[in-house]
Amino acid sequence: MPEGPSIVILKEQAGKFLRRRILAASSRVGIDPSLLVGQRVVALRSWGKHFLIQFPRFSIRIHFLLFGSYLIDSAKPGPAKLSLRFGNGEINFYACSVKVIEQDLDTIYDWSADVMSEQWDPAKARKKLRAAPGMLACDALLDQHTFSGVGNIIKNEVLFRIRVHPLSRIGLLPAAKLRQLVDQARTYSFDFLQWKKANVLKRHWLAHTKTTCPRCDVALFERELGKSRRRSFHCNRCQVKYVKSKSAASSQ
DNA sequence: CCGGTTGTTCAGCG
DNA sequence: GCGCTGAACAACCG
Numbered sequence: 716m717p718e719g720p721s722i723v724i725l726k727e728q729a730g731k732f733l734r735r736r737i738l739a740a741s742s743r744v745g746i747d748p749s750l751l752v753g754q755r756v757v758a759l760r761s762w763g764k765h766f767l768i769q770f771p772r773f774s775i776r777i778h779f780l781l782f783g784s785y786l787i788d789s790a791k792p793g794p795a796k797l798s799l800r801f802g803n804g805e806i807n808f809y810a811c812s813v814k815v816i817e818q819d820l821d822t823i824y825d826w827s828a829d830v831m832s833e834q835w836d837p838a839k840a841r842k843k844l845r846a847a848p849g850m851l852a853c854d855a856l857l858d859q860h861t862f863s864g865v866g867n868i869i870k871n872e873v874l875f876r877i878r879v880h881p882l883s884r885i886g887l888l889p890a891a892k893l894r895q896l897v898d899q900a901r902t903y904s905f906d907f908l909q910w911k912k913a914n915v916l917k918r919h920w921l922a923h924t925k926t927t928c929p930r931c932d933v934a935l936f937e938r939e940l941g942k943s944r945r946r947s948f949h950c951n952r953c954q955v956k957y958v959k960s961k962s963a964a965s966s967q
Numbered sequence: 968c969c970g971g972t973t974g975t976t977c978a979g980c981g
Numbered sequence: 982g983c984g985c986t987g988a989a990c991a992a993c994c995g
Contacts, residue, residue: 717973764973779974780990781975810990812975812990857974859975975990977988978986978987979985980984980986981985
């Protein structure tokens with residue numbers, strides 16, 4: 716469920732509730748249903764992995780974390796974390812974090828950090844990366860302030876595509892590689908979106924969950940790497956590790 | 968049945 | 982106050 720492109724799909728699927736009023740609501744997350752009933756959906760938005768349902772005076776933020784799910788016009792046996800019924804159907808959210816946001820979304824969200832947004836700003840992303848030269852490539856891609864929406868799958872596939880080892884230091888990437896990293900974070904996310912819609916996402920994975928490098932035909936490594944300790948699938952042969960050399964001659 | 972996971976937050980510690 | 986670590990949360994699959 717959780718990576719940015721999947722939230723874009725949700726936003727599209729929930730589109731039929733736009734401008735509709737909530738007729739009934741229930742929640743297991745401490746939101747008073749009477750706050751919701753009668754509210755009209757004025758916008759459905761997303762910021763990375765955040766799904767936002769905007770009403771005139773407040774918004775609801777859904778985050779699916781690792782296990783969250785939703786169903787439109789059907790329900791699971793157990794009670795939903797949040798259930799919204801409209802005249803033309805219903806939407807149910809499970810195992811997710813739900814928060815009421817009182818502030819204006821445009822003041823608290825930087826849309827330019829969302830790789831799926833029309834306002835995505837690659838120059839800003841490069842600037843943030845240059846400000847954190849010691850960061851590992853595998854952590855940088857998962858940093859939601861820089862690449863909002865990128866998750867572990869996209870991280871692994873982007874690094875494989877651009878042939879950068881997950882343990883590379885951001886500050887040691889050549890400028891062209893840094894640019895590729897930023898560009899592919901967005902490009903791969905849109906590929907992910909199309910493949911997911913066509914139900915063929917997994918078959919396009921080159922590194923994630925793979926045991927052999929499709930370029931080199933050697934074993935791929937799988938390790939929990941970086942501050943994030945997330946699974947990193949990588950090829951030690953074709954993915955270049957940009958690290959400070961131990962020999963003084965070539966060190967920076 | 969157990970182990971693993973497309974993620975984040977927070978308490979506790981040095 | 983900081984960075985780091987581990988726990989907690991949670992549902993489903995194989």
